[in-house]
Amino acid sequence: MRILITGGCGFIGNHVVRRVLMIPGVEKVVNVDALTYSGNLDNCKDIIDDRYRFVHESINNKSAIDEIIEAERISVLIHLAAESHVDRSINSVKPFVETNIDGTRILLESVVDSKKSGTNIHFIHVSTDEVYGSLKPDDPPFTEDTPLNPQNPYAATKAASDMLVQSFVNTHNISAVITRCSNNFGPRQFPEKLIPLMTINAMNKKALPIYGDGKQIRDWIHVEDHVSGILSSMLALIVGQIQSGEVFNFGAENERTNIQIVQTILKNVGAEESLISFVKDRPGHDRRYAMGYEKANRILGWRPEIEWDTGLSDTIQWYNDNKSWVDSITSGEYRNYIENQYGIDN
Ligand code: NAD
Numbered sequence: 382m383r384i385l386i387t388g389g390c391g392f393i394g395n396h397v398v399r400r401v402l403m404i405p406g407v408e409k410v411v412n413v414d415a416l417t418y419s420g421n422l423d424n425c426k427d428i429i430d431d432r433y434r435f436v437h438e439s440i441n442n443k444s445a446i447d448e449i450i451e452a453e454r455i456s457v458l459i460h461l462a463a464e465s466h467v468d469r470s471i472n473s474v475k476p477f478v479e480t481n482i483d484g485t486r487i488l489l490e491s492v493v494d495s496k497k498s499g500t501n502i503h504f505i506h507v508s509t510d511e512v513y514g515s516l517k518p519d520d521p522p523f524t525e526d527t528p529l530n531p532q533n534p535y536a537a538t539k540a541a542s543d544m545l546v547q548s549f550v551n552t553h554n555i556s557a558v559i560t561r562c563s564n565n566f567g568p569r570q571f572p573e574k575l576i577p578l579m580t581i582n583a584m585n586k587k588a589l590p591i592y593g594d595g596k597q598i599r600d601w602i603h604v605e606d607h608v609s610g611i612l613s614s615m616l617a618l619i620v621g622q623i624q625s626g627e628v629f630n631f632g633a634e635n636e637r638t639n640i641q642i643v644q645t646i647l648k649n650v651g652a653e654e655s656l657i658s659f660v661k662d663r664p665g666h667d668r669r670y671a672m673g674y675e676k677a678n679r680i681l682g683w684r685p686e687i688e689w690d691t692g693l694s695d696t697i698q699w700y701n702d703n704k705s706w707v708d709s710i711t712s713g714e715y716r717n718y719i720e721n722q723y724g725i726d727n
Pocket residue numbers: 387388389390391392393394413414415416417418419420421438439440441460461462463464465466480484507508509510539561562563564565566571
């Protein structure tokens with residue numbers, strides 16, 4: 382296997398890079414990342430392996446992607462590069478359309494071009510539960526058959542990219558699988574997302590901004606469990622255990638309200654609940670996500686392994702132990718973003 386990973390310097394991507402290097406038979410791992418605000422070279426700085434190569438490039442540069450695919454004789458492409466934050470997509474959707482839709486289109490065209498010249502590339506498309514929309518309190522969890530019904534601009538661009546992948550499977554007969562996962566947490570997540578933002582603010586005794594009533598529900602999964610799901614789907618596609626175009630949902634049966642999470646973080650850090658600050662709700666805020674994973678369990682033998690309590694306290698410990706990582710991120714662009722988003726100087 383000669384693997385191209387897009388977005389390998391992001392939160393989930395760096396865990397994927399580490400894990401693919403542990404798979405027997407992997408000859409090459411190329412990480413293509415544009416190093417946007419959420420991409421961080423430091424996330425991969427301890428990856429020292431002759432088989433690993435980093436390329437600072439955008440997925441939107443088709444000739445560069447074609448060149449890498451050809452020169453490195455790529456046989457598998459794991460696509461994680463994206464604009465990933467819902468709040469930013471509400472402020473400006475353009476980069477989301479460019480990367481999530483058009484960037485995916487370019488990678489798909491590169492895969493088709495390779496196929497025409499005799500090389501089949503397996504395409505692993507990493508997507509999200511947000512494409513299904515929002516659940517009511519008593520609804521059963523999403524399944525792979527739940528109709529796509531994205532409710533925010535980020536989710537709409539992810540749903541569009543999923544549909545592009547499916548259309549390329551149907552019309553160009555490429556080999557692809559789509560994975561959809563619930564909310565990830567773990568080390569090296571950019572602190573614009575709920576868990577690292579609240580952890581870092583609690584540690585620094587700063588305000589914890591909860592949107593609306595804080596009773597929105599997410600199904601939280603440790604990033605390493607998500608990576609296991611991505612890699613199980615990849616291997617199943619390569620050996621022909623599943624058909625091209627299949628979708629797999631990954632979740633953790635771990636539904637929590639935002640307020641519950643923030644209270645747990647405060648307790649863990651030893652900070653006061655008075656730091657909680659209820660702020661204006663996110664426009665169009667999805668109320669509840671929950672991901673069923675019966676199909677992944679039945680076909681891939683996958684299930685989440687990491688307990689919420691240990692996963693969360695280890696994650697909080699990681700942010701506490703890695704203050705230089707936090708400090709390097711929470712400056713410059715990040716400070717401006719926080720000030721504009723919440724009207725507070727963090
Ligand atoms: P992230 O924002 O931490 O990382 C995204 C990475 O993509 C960054 O390294 C960034 O530099 C890179 N990137 C952005 N635009 C690029 C471009 N044009 N060319 C090359 N690289 C580019 O995001 P994440 O949380 O690691 O998410 C990774 C993927 O997983 C995304 O596709 C996201 O939709 C999906 N996903 C995330 C979650 C979650 O909870 N974080 C859950 C389900 C699915």
